[in-house]
Amino acid sequence: MQRLVTAELDLELAASVDLVFQIATAQPVPLGEEQLTFTQGDRVYTATEIVDQSGSRLHRFLGEPGPLEVRYRATVSGPAAPGRTSDLETITYLRPSRYCQSDEVFAQARRQFRGLSGFELVEAVSSFVAASVTYTPGLSLGTDSAVTTLMTGQGVCRDYAHVVIALLRAMDVPARYAACYAPxxxxxxxxxxxxxxxxxxxxxxxxxxxxxxxxxxxxxxGRDAADCAFLSYHGGHVGLTRLRVDAWVDPDAGDAASSADDHVALVQIA
Incomplete structure (x- = not known):
């Protein structure tokens, strides 16, 4: 399946600031072509690429005051091979984290999903969160956690993911957060x-x-949204004046899915 992804960010830097972006596709996603640029007027920044243990690619540089344009475009030429998972990773993804407080939802999870395990448990958690949370753009905050979302019953994709992760970890299933382009x-x-x-x-x-x-x-x-932010910065103020993201399956490749995703079948990120 060939997919095309793009991201455009317009930023206003108020001072010299250390910028870290996570908008490029992860390793080992197979790419036909890729372009990532950081421009400020006539100036083009060269970022340092840092790859973490999960294959996430971070791009870091020191930006100077003024408007900054970030442009990313990539063609994904096929499926990525599944990576190996270490014992350390599974331990890490069983622990509570900033936005996924599995220890705080432990009692609820054990009461609600008692007797379930494996894929049956995953399906039950997914169905519960889908039914109990309402998708409400603009109403949740970047500091909202799984506990907050369970109390308010509203959120966006990050909030849904946090609740699923927290409940699964409380039931001893390693669970992690993934930021994606979604055609x-x-x-x-x-x-x-x-x-x-x-x-x-x-x-x-x-x-x-x-x-x-x-x-x-x-x-x-990562463990939750704190590990996967598309932009983080240190040492100054950054204003996001424009954000545009797009992703689509190449219609000329002739490999688009023939039916809708039922969200029941077992699927891995490809």
């Missing part, structure tokens, strides 16, 4: 999903039911 997503944006580790492999859970999981393109992987 066909409506409304289009960077998308977040959860992944559950069952029977030696990672499977996608999108409780929003908004994406076609079969066409997702991985950007970053």
């Amino acid at each position: 066909g997503l409506e409304p289009m944006d960077f998308h977040a999903v959860a992944e559950a580790f069952v029977d030696g492999a990672w499977y996608v859970v999108d409780a929003t039911r908004l994406s076609d999981r079969r066409s997702l393109v991985r950007i970053a992987t």
Whole structure:
């Protein structure tokens, strides 16, 4: 399946600031072509690429005051090979994290999903979150956690993913957060999903039911949204004046999915 992804960010830097972007596709996503540029008037910045243990690619440089244009475009030429998962990773993804407080939802999870395990448990958690949270753009905050979302019953994709992850970890299933490009997503944006580790492999859970999981393109992987932010900065103020994200399956490749994603079948990010 050939997919095309783009991201455009217009920023206003108020001072010299250390910038870190996570908008490029992760390793080992196979790319036909890729272009990432950081421009400020006639100046073109060269970023340092840092690859973390999960294959997320971070691009870092020191930006100077003024408007900054960030442009990314890539063609994904096929599926990525699944990576190996270490014992350390599974331990890490069982622990509570900033936005996924599995220790705080432990009692609820154990009461609600008692007797369930494996894929049956994953499906039950996904269905519960899909039914109990309402997708409400603009109402959740960047500091909202799984506990907040369970209390308010509203959120966006990151919030759905956090609740799924927290409940699965509370039931002793390793779970992690993935930031993705999602062809066909409506409304289009960077998308977040959860992944559950069952029977030696990672499977996608999108409780929003908004994406076609079969066409997702991985950007970053981590414990929760804190590890996968598309932009983080230190040492100054940054204003985001424009953000445009797009992703689509190449219609000329003739390999678009023939049916809708039922969100029941087992799917891995390809």
